[in-house]
Amino acid sequence: MAQFPNRGTMSTLTHRPGSTWSQVELGEVFDFEVLSVIGDLDPSGTDGFLEEVLSIFLDSLEPMLLAVERERDAGSAAGIRFEAHKLRSGASQFGAHRLVEACGEIMKRLHGDEHVNSAYKKCSQPSVAELDLLVDNLISEAIRVQRKLQRLLAQSAN
Numbered sequence: 001m002a003q004f005p006n007r008g009t010m011s012t013l014t015h016r017p018g019s020t021w022s023q024v025e026l027g028e029v030f031d032f033e034v035l036s037v038i039g040d041l042d043p044s045g046t047d048g049f050l051e052e053v054l055s056i057f058l059d060s061l062e063p064m065l066l067a068v069e070r071e072r073d074a075g076s077a078a079g080i081r082f083e084a085h086k087l088r089s090g091a092s093q094f095g096a097h098r099l100v101e102a103c104g105e106i107m108k109r110l111h112g113d114e115h116v117n118s119a120y121k122k123c124s125q126p127s128v129a130e131l132d133l134l135v136d137n138l139i140s141e142a143i144r145v146q147r148k149l150q151r152l153l154a155q156s157a158n
Helices: 023-026 030-041 049-072 077-093 099-110 128-157
Strands: 011-016 019-022
Touching: 030 049, 049 077, 049 128, 077 099, 077 128, 099 128
Parallel strands: none
Antiparallel strands: 011 019
16 A cells, blocks of 8 residues: 655655655656655555556657657757647656756747746747757656656556
């Protein structure tokens, strides 16, 4: 049976007897507090809610990354910005901050972030090489998240 902490009350998410996801372990990719809030939705942990929503996000990552690649291959800055926005939305739900930042940087550089100040918007669009680096960074971070999720969920299944 899973036991999820109330926010800020424990240093680990206990998701199976004898097995924990520590704050340190999650902290390199995920925000412990964000996952704790999700865990609070299934306080007894018997429903496996956290694992289920993490599995759904994991399943969605590859199609989103393929869409980013497809838009890059098509040379569509608007398409890349749109896909980065979708990915940022999903990643923020789990506190995958570095992935959120990588997506946000693409949106900002492509002027798709409404919070960008007008002085920044006056900058020119990134070159193809700069955009490639931004997309490569997004993909690298998404792969890090994907691998961490695979490890956490495999650990959870044991």
